[in-house]
Amino acid sequence: MRIDILTALPRLLDSWFGDSILQRAQQRGLVDVCVHDLRQWSADKHKRIDDYAFGGGAGMVLQVEPIHRAISYLKAARAYDEVVYMSPDGVLLDQPLANEFSLKGNIIILCGHYKGVDERVREYLVTREVSIGDYVLSGGEIPAAVLCDAVIRLLPGVLNDGTSALSDSFQDGLVAPPAYSRPAEYNGWKIPDVLLSGHQANIDAWRHRQALDRTRQRRPELLDPPGEASQTPLGDG
Ligand code: SAH
Numbered sequence: 280m281r282i283d284i285l286t287a288l289p290r291l292l293d294s295w296f297g298d299s300i301l302q303r304a305q306q307r308g309l310v311d312v313c314v315h316d317l318r319q320w321s322a323d324k325h326k327r328i329d330d331y332a333f334g335g336g337a338g339m340v341l342q343v344e345p346i347h348r349a350i351s352y353l354k355a356a357r358a359y360d361e362v363v364y365m366s367p368d369g370v371l372l373d374q375p376l377a378n379e380f381s382l383k384g385n386i387i388i389l390c391g392h393y394k395g396v397d398e399r400v401r402e403y404l405v406t407r408e409v410s411i412g413d414y415v416l417s418g419g420e421i422p423a424a425v426l427c428d429a430v431i432r433l434l435p436g437v438l439n440d441g442t443s444a445l446s447d448s449f450q451d452g453l454v455a456p457p458a459y460s461r462p463a464e465y466n467g468w469k470i471p472d473v474l475l476s477g478h479q480a481n482i483d484a485w486r487h488r489q490a491l492d493r494t495r496q497r498r499p500e501l502l503d504p505p506g507e508a509s510q511t512p513l514g515d516g
Pocket of ligand 1: 364390395410411412413415418
């Protein structure tokens with residue numbers, strides 16, 4: 280998988296991709312993340328890529344020309360499955376969407392800034408618009424980093440234990456059960472006995488019950504999505 284990120288602030292993303300799981304994934308050749316400074320496609324001698332909004336109003340707008348040139352440059356080199364624009368009014372990022380993106384080959388992610396991008400970018404160049412939540416950030420870099428992290432950790436070989444991502448929250452429509460590590464007793468605080476029983480079937484059943492209870496308490500809408508007939512995934516354990 281190859282991800283090309285177009286941004287006005289490339290340095291913001293360098294540390295994100297230069298560390299931890301994301302760096303390892305790149306070193307192992309499982310994903311190639313290329314961060315591009317949109318300014319290199321500016322036609323302006325001062326390398327500007329933003330301008331005032333037609334019709335007035337506060338806030339600058341990222342111009343269509345440098346973005347079009349950047350996307351055309353990338354597309355001349357290889358085919359892309361999606362051109363994603365990170366946008367607060369896009370489709371809300373969730374685990375199924377991350378799963379879907381993890382099956383793609385090459386994607387371009389465009390980070391907006393200021394008031395956003397010239398609308399013609401969205402009309403003519405972008406194929407998907409993704410939001411990371413109902414709040415407004417000052418730029419698309421953190422949203423792009425969030426999308427990349429959610430997607431890259433799903434690629435086979437990225438997590439040391441390939442089954443780990445499958446047991447995370449939302450993969451099976453439930454939030455994750457609690458996890459404990461050594462020591463089994465600390466400061467008088469004990470872990471549940473079943474985890475020390477060595478009986479894997481009982482442990483699995485306990486985890487499933489915990490996940491179900493937690494989902495009921497914290498995210499009941501995952502069990503009964505609005506507009507759908509009442510259903511409980513995987514029974515009651
Ligand atoms: N005027 C726009 C907000 C622009 S915020 C509006 O009201 O919708 C500047 C940029 O930050 C956006 O272009 C987008 O790329 C990014 N951004 C901000 N909040 C975001 C969110 N919740 N999800 C995804 N991208 C976001």
